[in-house]
Every structure is written in C-alpha cells, then in structure tokens.
Amino acid sequence: MSLQIDTFELPPIGTNAFLVRRSGSTGAVVVDAPLNAFATVERILVREGLRLEALLLTHGHWDHILDAHRFNAFGTTVYGNEGDRALFETPELMRSFSIPALEMNPVTIDRWLEDGDELKLLGTRVEVRAVPGHAPGSLLFYFPNEGVAFSGDAIFRGSIGRYDLPLGDFPTLERSIRERIYTLPEETVLYPGHGPATTVGEEMRSNPFVRAIG
Numbered sequence: 405m406s407l408q409i410d411t412f413e414l415p416p417i418g419t420n421a422f423l424v425r426r427s428g429s430t431g432a433v434v435v436d437a438p439l440n441a442f443a444t445v446e447r448i449l450v451r452e453g454l455r456l457e458a459l460l461l462t463h464g465h466w467d468h469i470l471d472a473h474r475f476n477a478f479g480t481t482v483y484g485n486e487g488d489r490a491l492f493e494t495p496e497l498m499r500s501f502s503i504p505a506l507e508m509n510p511v512t513i514d515r516w517l518e519d520g521d522e523l524k525l526l527g528t529r530v531e532v533r534a535v536p537g538h539a540p541g542s543l544l545f546y547f548p549n550e551g552v553a554f555s556g557d558a559i560f561r562g563s564i565g566r567y568d569l570p571l572g573d574f575p576t577l578e579r580s581i582r583e584r585i586y587t588l589p590e591e592t593v594l595y596p597g598h599g600p601a602t603t604v605g606e607e608m609r610s611n612p613f614v615r616a617i618g
C-alpha cells in the first residue's frame with residue numbers, strides 16, 4: 405500500500421503542509437499547519453469524503469502552526485512534542501522572527517509524543533523520532549511500511565535547519581541528523597518543512613552540512 409502525499413507550499417514564508425492518504429483507507433492525516441492549511445485541506449476532505457485522523461506538528465515554530473488552532477476548533481486530534489510546549493502555547497515568543505501584525509493563536513496539543521512512540525494512523529504504523537536542534541521539540545514522523553518520513557526543519561534537500569534561532573543548537577541538530585535520520589533506510593523519501601523532497605541516501609552522500617561519516 406502506498407501513500408498519496410499532496411504538498412502545499414503555504415504563506416507567509418513558503419512552509420510545506422502535507423495531506424497524507426493511503427489507498428484502502430478513507431482517513432487522512434495532515435502534517436504541519438502553515439497559514440491557509442485548514443481551508444486548503446478541508447476543501448479536499450469534503451470533496452472526497454475523507455475523515456481527518458490527525459494533525460501532526462513537526463515543531464512549534466510560528467510558520468508551521470499558524471492554522472493549527474483551526475484544526476483544534478474542527479476537533480482534530482493534534483500531536484506535538486513537549487519540548488516546544490512554550491511555543492505552542494505562546495507563539496508570540498517568536499514574534500520578532502516573524503512578520504509584523506501577523507495574527508498568532510495558541511495551539512492545544514491533544515497528545516504529547518516522545519522519541520520512540522508509535523502511532524497507528526491510516527491503518528499503518530507511524531514511528532516518532534525526536535530530532536531536536538532546530539527546535540527543542542522537533543519531531544520526525546516515519547512511515548516504515550511506505551518508506552516515507554516527514555522531517556520538519558531538521559534537514560532539507562542539500563541543507564539543514566537553522567540552529568541560530570532561540571533554543572537552537574548545532575551539535576544537537578548534527579547528532580539528530582546522524583543518529584535519527586541517517587539511520588533510516590537510505591531509500592526513505594524525506595518530506596521536509598521547506599522545499600522539495602529528497603532521500604536519506606542522497607543527503608548522506610551530498611549534504612554539505614552534516615556528513616554521513618565524521
């Protein structure tokens with residue numbers, strides 16, 4: 405069974421939201437909630453009669469959670485990591501790194517996830533990996549049966565997440581990438597929070613910021 409993944413690059417700074425479906429299931433899962441994510445996916449859910457099982461938040465930075473409160477209001481179960489609790493509860497903390505006058509609403513996390521947790525969504529297994537360093541609460545969601553992972557802002561195609569933001573840390577990010585991302589099967593397709601998809605093997609071979617060995 406394969407996943408159908410729709411990628412939406414959304415405002416205000418081009419952050420990816422993903423609508424994930426699986427053949428044989430009427431469920432749907434959304435990963436991250438930039439601005440307009442709710443209206444964007446709701447249209448598809450209604451048109452195709454899908455049931456939204458979860459909103460998975462890769463971390464608590466404002467550009468990934470601007471629309472999360474709309475999923476709260478819709479009754480969607482929202483998942484995140486405790487390390488970013490302050491950012492979920494008070495997105496304003498990142499105000500100076502965002503855009504003036506942008507409306508920011510707190511997000512309620514219904515279920516806190518930790519490294520090693522396992523979820524059953526869309527009738528398949530989802531492995532949760534903590535990948536701190538860009539944000540303390542950064543998570544990666546790995547679908548082992550489908551060979552797909554949503555990696556948030558830990559790693560991008562040919563690049564890595566910023567570690568100079570408050571609570572960011574390069575050695576921590578480097579360790580996350582080496583121990584929790586480069587340890588996935590090389591053919592795993594990575595869907596990052598910004599930019600195009602890549603694979604674990606491609607980054608291990610060519611990512612200039614974190615070498616596979618060293």
Ligand SMILES: [Zn+2]
Nearest residue numbers: 463465538557
């Ligand atoms: Zn971020």
